[in-house]
Amino acid sequence: MLNYIWFGMMAIAVIVGMFTGRIEAVTQAAIDMARLSVEIAIGLIGIMALWLGIMKIAEESGLIRIIARALRPITVRLFPDVPPDHPAMGSIVLNMSANMLGLGNAATPLGLKAMEELQALNPNKDTASNAMVMFLAINTSSVQLILPATVVALMGAVSSEIFITTILATLCSTIAAIIAVKFLEKRKRFAYAPAADSTGGREHD
Amino acid sequence: MIESMVGSLNWLAKFIIPGLLVGIPLYAMAAKKVKVYEVFVVGAKDGFTIAVRIIPYLVAILVAIGMFRASGALDVLLTLLAPLLNFIGFPPENLPLAMMRPLSGSGSLGLLTDVVNEYGPDSLQAKIGATMYGSSETTFYVLAVYFGSVGVIRSRHAIPAGLFADAVGAISAVYICHWLLV
Numbered sequence: 545m546l547n548y549i550w551f552g553m554m555a556i557a558v559i560v561g562m563f564t565g566r567i568e569a570v571t572q573a574a575i576d577m578a579r580l581s582v583e584i585a586i587g588l589i590g591i592m593a594l595w596l597g598i599m600k601i602a603e604e605s606g607l608i609r610i611i612a613r614a615l616r617p618i619t620v621r622l623f624p625d626v627p628p629d630h631p632a633m634g635s636i637v638l639n640m641s642a643n644m645l646g647l648g649n650a651a652t653p654l655g656l657k658a659m660e661e662l663q664a665l666n667p668n669k670d671t672a673s674n675a676m677v678m679f680l681a682i683n684t685s686s687v688q689l690i691l692p693a694t695v696v697a698l699m700g701a702v703s704s705e706i707f708i709t710t711i712l713a714t715l716c717s718t719i720a721a722i723i724a725v726k727f728l729e730k731r732k733r734f735a736y737a738p739a740a741d742s743t744g745g746r747e748h749d
Numbered sequence: 750m751i752e753s754m755v756g757s758l759n760w761l762a763k764f765i766i767p768g769l770l771v772g773i774p775l776y777a778m779a780a781k782k783v784k785v786y787e788v789f790v791v792g793a794k795d796g797f798t799i800a801v802r803i804i805p806y807l808v809a810i811l812v813a814i815g816m817f818r819a820s821g822a823l824d825v826l827l828t829l830l831a832p833l834l835n836f837i838g839f840p841p842e843n844l845p846l847a848m849m850r851p852l853s854g855s856g857s858l859g860l861l862t863d864v865v866n867e868y869g870p871d872s873l874q875a876k877i878g879a880t881m882y883g884s885s886e887t888t889f890y891v892l893a894v895y896f897g898s899v900g901v902i903r904s905r906h907a908i909p910a911g912l913f914a915d916a917v918g919a920i921s922a923v924y925i926c927h928w929l930l931v
Protein backbone atom coordinates (compact mmCIF):
# COMPACT_ATOMS: atom_id res chain seq x y z
CA MET A 545 0.00 0.00 0.00
CA LEU A 546 2.85 2.36 0.82
CA ASN A 547 4.11 1.87 -2.75
CA TYR A 548 0.88 3.22 -4.22
CA ILE A 549 0.45 6.03 -1.69
CA TRP A 550 4.04 7.17 -2.06
CA PHE A 551 4.04 7.19 -5.84
CA GLY A 552 0.48 8.53 -5.93
CA MET A 553 1.33 11.55 -3.79
CA MET A 554 4.27 12.51 -6.00
CA ALA A 555 2.45 11.85 -9.27
CA ILE A 556 -0.61 13.84 -8.16
CA ALA A 557 1.68 16.63 -6.95
CA VAL A 558 3.34 16.92 -10.35
CA ILE A 559 0.05 16.80 -12.29
CA VAL A 560 -1.74 19.27 -10.02
CA GLY A 561 1.38 21.44 -9.88
CA MET A 562 1.36 21.73 -13.67
CA PHE A 563 -2.25 22.89 -13.69
CA THR A 564 -1.92 25.30 -10.77
CA GLY A 565 1.38 26.70 -12.04
CA ARG A 566 3.15 25.62 -8.88
CA ILE A 567 5.51 23.14 -10.48
CA GLU A 568 8.55 25.10 -9.31
CA ALA A 569 7.24 25.09 -5.75
CA VAL A 570 6.81 21.31 -6.03
CA THR A 571 10.43 20.91 -7.12
CA GLN A 572 11.64 23.19 -4.36
CA ALA A 573 9.58 21.28 -1.77
CA ALA A 574 11.17 17.98 -2.82
CA ILE A 575 14.67 19.41 -2.38
CA ASP A 576 13.85 21.20 0.88
CA MET A 577 12.19 18.15 2.42
CA ALA A 578 15.10 15.87 1.50
CA ARG A 579 17.40 18.27 3.34
CA LEU A 580 14.97 18.60 6.27
CA SER A 581 14.78 14.79 6.65
CA VAL A 582 18.49 14.61 7.32
CA GLU A 583 18.31 17.55 9.72
CA ILE A 584 15.53 15.81 11.66
CA ALA A 585 17.48 12.56 11.81
CA ILE A 586 20.74 14.25 12.85
CA GLY A 587 18.83 16.26 15.46
CA LEU A 588 17.52 13.00 16.88
CA ILE A 589 20.99 11.56 17.55
CA GLY A 590 21.62 13.32 20.85
CA ILE A 591 18.14 12.77 22.29
CA MET A 592 18.19 9.16 21.12
CA ALA A 593 21.57 8.58 22.76
CA LEU A 594 20.39 10.16 26.03
CA TRP A 595 17.22 8.08 26.34
CA LEU A 596 18.75 4.86 25.06
CA GLY A 597 21.46 5.25 27.70
CA ILE A 598 18.91 5.79 30.46
CA MET A 599 16.84 2.90 29.12
CA LYS A 600 19.87 0.62 29.27
CA ILE A 601 20.27 1.48 32.95
CA ALA A 602 16.56 0.84 33.53
CA GLU A 603 16.92 -2.50 31.77
CA GLU A 604 20.01 -3.61 33.73
CA SER A 605 18.35 -2.70 37.01
CA GLY A 606 15.25 -4.76 36.20
CA LEU A 607 12.97 -1.70 36.19
CA ILE A 608 11.67 -2.43 32.69
CA ARG A 609 10.56 -5.89 33.74
CA ILE A 610 8.79 -4.51 36.80
CA ILE A 611 6.93 -1.98 34.66
CA ALA A 612 6.04 -4.62 32.07
CA ARG A 613 4.66 -6.91 34.77
CA ALA A 614 2.55 -4.15 36.34
CA LEU A 615 0.56 -3.56 33.15
CA ARG A 616 0.49 -7.17 32.06
CA PRO A 617 -3.33 -7.58 32.04
CA ILE A 618 -3.63 -4.87 29.36
CA THR A 619 -0.54 -5.58 27.30
CA VAL A 620 -1.11 -9.32 26.87
CA ARG A 621 -4.49 -8.59 25.27
CA LEU A 622 -3.12 -5.98 22.90
CA PHE A 623 0.04 -7.91 22.04
CA PRO A 624 -0.81 -11.61 22.32
CA ASP A 625 2.25 -12.63 20.27
CA VAL A 626 4.73 -11.01 22.65
CA PRO A 627 5.77 -13.01 25.74
CA PRO A 628 4.28 -11.17 28.76
CA ASP A 629 7.60 -10.59 30.52
CA HIS A 630 9.56 -9.67 27.39
CA PRO A 631 11.48 -6.37 27.61
CA ALA A 632 9.50 -5.15 24.56
CA MET A 633 6.43 -4.87 26.80
CA GLY A 634 8.33 -2.63 29.21
CA SER A 635 9.49 -0.33 26.40
CA ILE A 636 5.97 -0.24 24.94
CA VAL A 637 4.48 0.78 28.29
CA LEU A 638 7.14 3.47 28.80
CA ASN A 639 6.59 4.87 25.31
CA MET A 640 2.83 5.04 25.84
CA SER A 641 3.28 6.76 29.20
CA ALA A 642 5.64 9.31 27.64
CA ASN A 643 3.06 9.95 24.90
CA MET A 644 0.25 10.37 27.39
CA LEU A 645 2.29 12.91 29.32
CA GLY A 646 3.15 14.80 26.15
CA LEU A 647 6.87 14.05 26.45
CA GLY A 648 7.47 13.91 22.70
CA ASN A 649 11.26 14.04 23.06
CA ALA A 650 11.33 10.96 25.27
CA ALA A 651 8.52 9.13 23.48
CA THR A 652 10.34 8.67 20.15
CA PRO A 653 13.53 7.04 21.54
CA LEU A 654 11.43 4.81 23.83
CA GLY A 655 9.21 3.86 20.90
CA LEU A 656 12.17 3.03 18.68
CA LYS A 657 13.59 0.90 21.47
CA ALA A 658 10.27 -0.96 21.64
CA MET A 659 10.32 -1.43 17.85
CA GLU A 660 13.83 -2.88 18.05
CA GLU A 661 12.68 -5.40 20.65
CA LEU A 662 9.56 -6.29 18.63
CA GLN A 663 11.80 -6.77 15.59
CA ALA A 664 13.86 -9.31 17.55
CA LEU A 665 10.67 -11.40 17.87
CA ASN A 666 9.72 -10.92 14.22
CA PRO A 667 10.68 -13.78 11.85
CA ASN A 668 10.31 -11.76 8.59
CA LYS A 669 12.54 -8.76 9.16
CA ASP A 670 11.15 -6.67 6.30
CA THR A 671 7.48 -7.24 7.19
CA ALA A 672 5.64 -5.60 10.08
CA SER A 673 4.39 -8.12 12.65
CA ASN A 674 0.90 -7.88 14.16
CA ALA A 675 2.41 -6.50 17.37
CA MET A 676 4.33 -3.81 15.44
CA VAL A 677 1.24 -2.60 13.60
CA MET A 678 -0.77 -2.56 16.85
CA PHE A 679 1.98 -0.62 18.59
CA LEU A 680 2.21 1.91 15.76
CA ALA A 681 -1.56 2.38 15.56
CA ILE A 682 -1.90 2.99 19.31
CA ASN A 683 1.04 5.33 19.09
CA THR A 684 -0.36 7.53 16.33
CA SER A 685 -3.75 7.80 18.02
CA SER A 686 -2.27 8.02 21.50
CA VAL A 687 -4.27 9.22 24.48
CA GLN A 688 -2.87 12.49 25.70
CA LEU A 689 -3.27 13.77 29.26
CA ILE A 690 -1.19 16.88 28.75
CA LEU A 691 -1.99 19.26 25.95
CA PRO A 692 0.84 20.10 23.55
CA ALA A 693 2.52 23.33 24.64
CA THR A 694 1.77 24.78 21.19
CA VAL A 695 -1.98 24.32 21.71
CA VAL A 696 -1.85 25.91 25.17
CA ALA A 697 0.07 28.87 23.74
CA LEU A 698 -2.50 29.32 20.96
CA MET A 699 -5.68 28.82 22.95
CA GLY A 700 -4.75 30.52 26.23
CA ALA A 701 -7.52 30.43 28.84
CA VAL A 702 -9.71 28.19 26.69
CA SER A 703 -7.15 25.37 27.03
CA SER A 704 -8.92 23.81 30.00
CA GLU A 705 -12.02 23.17 27.86
CA ILE A 706 -9.87 21.62 25.14
CA PHE A 707 -8.25 19.39 27.75
CA ILE A 708 -11.45 17.34 28.24
CA THR A 709 -12.49 17.23 24.59
CA THR A 710 -8.98 16.16 23.55
CA ILE A 711 -8.91 13.27 25.99
CA LEU A 712 -12.32 12.06 24.82
CA ALA A 713 -11.37 12.41 21.14
CA THR A 714 -8.10 10.50 21.57
CA LEU A 715 -9.97 7.82 23.47
CA CYS A 716 -12.30 7.40 20.48
CA SER A 717 -9.43 7.30 17.99
CA THR A 718 -7.40 4.86 20.10
CA ILE A 719 -10.36 2.48 20.41
CA ALA A 720 -10.95 2.83 16.65
CA ALA A 721 -7.26 2.07 16.01
CA ILE A 722 -7.32 -1.08 18.15
CA ILE A 723 -10.52 -2.37 16.54
CA ALA A 724 -9.24 -1.59 13.03
CA VAL A 725 -5.92 -3.35 13.63
CA LYS A 726 -7.55 -6.45 15.13
CA PHE A 727 -10.04 -6.58 12.29
CA LEU A 728 -7.60 -5.95 9.43
CA GLU A 729 -4.81 -8.25 10.63
CA LYS A 730 -7.03 -11.25 9.91
CA ARG A 731 -7.80 -10.12 6.34
CA LYS A 732 -6.09 -12.08 3.59
CA ARG A 733 -5.04 -8.86 1.87
CA PHE A 734 -2.91 -7.88 4.86
CA ALA A 735 -1.78 -11.38 5.83
CA TYR A 736 1.61 -11.77 7.46
CA ALA A 737 3.34 -13.68 4.68
CA PRO A 738 6.91 -14.21 3.52
CA ALA A 739 8.13 -12.24 0.51
CA ALA A 740 7.54 -14.78 -2.27
CA ASP A 741 3.93 -15.82 -2.78
CA SER A 742 1.30 -15.99 -5.50
CA THR A 743 -0.81 -12.90 -4.78
CA GLY A 744 1.27 -10.67 -7.03
CA GLY A 745 2.57 -8.69 -4.09
CA ARG A 746 -0.61 -6.67 -3.64
CA GLU A 747 -0.57 -6.90 0.12
CA HIS A 748 3.12 -6.26 0.42
CA ASP A 749 3.01 -2.55 0.12
CA MET B 750 -11.69 22.69 39.01
CA ILE B 751 -10.64 21.56 35.56
CA GLU B 752 -8.43 24.60 35.25
CA SER B 753 -6.51 23.83 38.42
CA MET B 754 -6.22 20.19 37.37
CA VAL B 755 -4.73 21.16 34.01
CA GLY B 756 -2.44 23.60 35.79
CA SER B 757 -1.11 21.03 38.22
CA LEU B 758 -0.71 18.39 35.51
CA ASN B 759 1.36 20.80 33.43
CA TRP B 760 3.32 21.75 36.54
CA LEU B 761 3.97 18.09 37.34
CA ALA B 762 5.05 17.45 33.75
CA LYS B 763 8.04 19.76 34.24
CA PHE B 764 9.47 17.35 36.81
CA ILE B 765 8.95 14.11 34.92
CA ILE B 766 12.02 14.24 32.71
CA PRO B 767 14.50 15.42 35.37
CA GLY B 768 12.88 12.92 37.75
CA LEU B 769 13.47 10.05 35.33
CA LEU B 770 17.02 11.14 34.50
CA VAL B 771 17.98 11.01 38.17
CA GLY B 772 15.49 8.47 39.48
CA ILE B 773 16.36 5.59 37.15
CA PRO B 774 20.14 5.67 37.81
CA LEU B 775 19.45 6.15 41.51
CA TYR B 776 17.28 3.03 41.66
CA ALA B 777 19.80 1.09 39.57
CA MET B 778 22.67 2.04 41.88
CA ALA B 779 20.83 1.62 45.15
CA ALA B 780 18.90 -1.58 44.39
CA LYS B 781 21.08 -3.45 41.89
CA LYS B 782 24.57 -1.86 42.19
CA VAL B 783 24.55 -1.18 38.43
CA LYS B 784 27.63 0.69 37.12
CA VAL B 785 25.44 3.46 35.77
CA TYR B 786 27.96 5.48 33.77
CA GLU B 787 29.36 2.45 31.97
CA VAL B 788 25.92 1.06 31.20
CA PHE B 789 24.65 4.46 30.01
CA VAL B 790 27.45 4.79 27.48
CA VAL B 791 26.84 1.29 26.11
CA GLY B 792 23.14 2.09 25.59
CA ALA B 793 23.74 5.59 24.20
CA LYS B 794 26.00 4.20 21.48
CA ASP B 795 22.94 2.97 19.52
CA GLY B 796 21.58 6.52 19.23
CA PHE B 797 23.70 7.32 16.21
CA THR B 798 23.01 4.14 14.25
CA ILE B 799 19.25 4.33 14.78
CA ALA B 800 19.05 8.01 13.84
CA VAL B 801 21.07 7.45 10.68
CA ARG B 802 19.11 4.31 9.77
CA ILE B 803 15.82 6.23 9.49
CA ILE B 804 17.17 8.78 6.98
CA PRO B 805 16.14 6.97 3.75
CA TYR B 806 12.63 6.33 5.07
CA LEU B 807 12.23 9.92 6.22
CA VAL B 808 13.46 11.29 2.89
CA ALA B 809 10.99 9.10 0.99
CA ILE B 810 7.97 10.05 3.08
CA LEU B 811 8.71 13.71 3.70
CA VAL B 812 9.62 14.45 0.07
CA ALA B 813 6.35 12.93 -1.17
CA ILE B 814 4.34 14.83 1.46
CA GLY B 815 6.21 18.07 0.75
CA MET B 816 5.55 17.83 -2.99
CA PHE B 817 1.90 17.00 -2.37
CA ARG B 818 1.46 20.02 -0.09
CA ALA B 819 3.32 22.43 -2.37
CA SER B 820 1.26 21.49 -5.43
CA GLY B 821 -2.03 22.53 -3.88
CA ALA B 822 -3.38 19.00 -4.36
CA LEU B 823 -4.90 19.16 -0.87
CA ASP B 824 -7.26 21.92 -2.05
CA VAL B 825 -8.34 19.76 -4.98
CA LEU B 826 -8.96 16.85 -2.63
CA LEU B 827 -10.96 19.13 -0.33
CA THR B 828 -13.24 20.23 -3.16
CA LEU B 829 -13.80 16.61 -4.14
CA LEU B 830 -14.59 15.51 -0.59
CA ALA B 831 -16.67 18.55 0.40
CA PRO B 832 -20.12 17.18 -0.58
CA LEU B 833 -19.61 13.99 1.43
CA LEU B 834 -18.30 15.85 4.48
CA ASN B 835 -21.06 18.43 4.35
CA PHE B 836 -23.48 15.55 4.36
CA ILE B 837 -22.18 14.20 7.69
CA GLY B 838 -22.04 17.71 9.16
CA PHE B 839 -18.27 18.14 9.19
CA PRO B 840 -17.44 21.86 9.54
CA PRO B 841 -15.69 23.12 6.37
CA GLU B 842 -13.41 25.45 8.39
CA ASN B 843 -11.73 22.46 10.05
CA LEU B 844 -11.51 20.26 7.00
CA PRO B 845 -8.04 21.38 5.80
CA LEU B 846 -6.67 20.75 9.30
CA ALA B 847 -8.20 17.28 9.51
CA MET B 848 -6.68 16.35 6.15
CA MET B 849 -3.29 17.85 6.95
CA ARG B 850 -2.91 16.32 10.42
CA PRO B 851 -1.69 12.84 9.39
CA LEU B 852 0.66 14.37 6.80
CA SER B 853 2.50 17.17 8.56
CA GLY B 854 2.90 18.47 12.10
CA SER B 855 4.12 21.95 11.19
CA GLY B 856 1.58 22.20 8.37
CA SER B 857 -1.35 21.32 10.62
CA LEU B 858 -0.13 23.66 13.36
CA GLY B 859 -0.06 26.44 10.76
CA LEU B 860 -3.65 25.65 9.75
CA LEU B 861 -4.77 25.58 13.40
CA THR B 862 -3.13 28.98 13.91
CA ASP B 863 -5.08 30.30 10.90
CA VAL B 864 -8.37 29.06 12.34
CA VAL B 865 -7.61 30.53 15.79
CA ASN B 866 -6.56 33.88 14.28
CA GLU B 867 -9.61 34.08 12.06
CA TYR B 868 -12.33 33.01 14.49
CA GLY B 869 -10.68 33.65 17.88
CA PRO B 870 -9.77 31.06 20.52
CA ASP B 871 -13.29 31.24 22.01
CA SER B 872 -14.96 30.11 18.81
CA LEU B 873 -16.26 26.60 18.31
CA GLN B 874 -14.17 26.32 15.13
CA ALA B 875 -10.96 26.96 17.08
CA LYS B 876 -11.94 24.55 19.85
CA ILE B 877 -12.73 21.79 17.36
CA GLY B 878 -9.47 22.50 15.56
CA ALA B 879 -7.40 22.40 18.75
CA THR B 880 -9.09 19.16 19.80
CA MET B 881 -8.31 17.61 16.43
CA TYR B 882 -4.72 18.78 16.57
CA GLY B 883 -4.16 17.54 20.13
CA SER B 884 -5.86 14.20 19.68
CA SER B 885 -3.91 12.92 16.72
CA GLU B 886 -0.40 12.39 15.43
CA THR B 887 1.41 12.76 12.13
CA THR B 888 0.70 9.17 11.10
CA PHE B 889 2.95 9.03 8.02
CA TYR B 890 5.95 10.52 9.80
CA VAL B 891 5.64 8.17 12.77
CA LEU B 892 5.29 5.20 10.42
CA ALA B 893 8.41 6.19 8.48
CA VAL B 894 10.46 6.70 11.65
CA TYR B 895 9.24 3.68 13.62
CA PHE B 896 9.24 1.11 10.83
CA GLY B 897 12.31 2.66 9.21
CA SER B 898 14.37 2.34 12.38
CA VAL B 899 14.16 -1.47 12.15
CA GLY B 900 14.15 -1.74 8.35
CA VAL B 901 10.52 -2.83 7.97
CA ILE B 902 9.29 -1.99 4.46
CA ARG B 903 6.05 -3.98 4.28
CA SER B 904 3.71 -2.02 6.51
CA ARG B 905 0.65 -4.29 5.92
CA HIS B 906 -2.49 -2.82 7.54
CA ALA B 907 -0.67 -0.03 9.41
CA ILE B 908 -1.74 2.77 7.05
CA PRO B 909 -5.41 1.83 6.64
CA ALA B 910 -5.74 1.31 10.40
CA GLY B 911 -3.89 4.56 11.19
CA LEU B 912 -5.90 6.65 8.74
CA PHE B 913 -9.16 5.09 9.92
CA ALA B 914 -8.26 6.04 13.51
CA ASP B 915 -7.36 9.58 12.36
CA ALA B 916 -10.73 9.92 10.64
CA VAL B 917 -12.58 8.63 13.70
CA GLY B 918 -10.55 11.05 15.86
CA ALA B 919 -11.38 14.05 13.66
CA ILE B 920 -15.08 13.22 13.43
CA SER B 921 -15.35 12.54 17.16
CA ALA B 922 -13.59 15.86 17.85
CA VAL B 923 -16.43 17.58 15.99
CA TYR B 924 -19.19 15.70 17.80
CA ILE B 925 -17.58 15.90 21.25
CA CYS B 926 -17.09 19.66 20.94
CA HIS B 927 -20.69 20.13 19.76
CA TRP B 928 -21.89 17.96 22.61
CA LEU B 929 -19.80 19.45 25.44
CA LEU B 930 -19.08 23.02 24.44
CA VAL B 931 -22.25 24.29 22.77
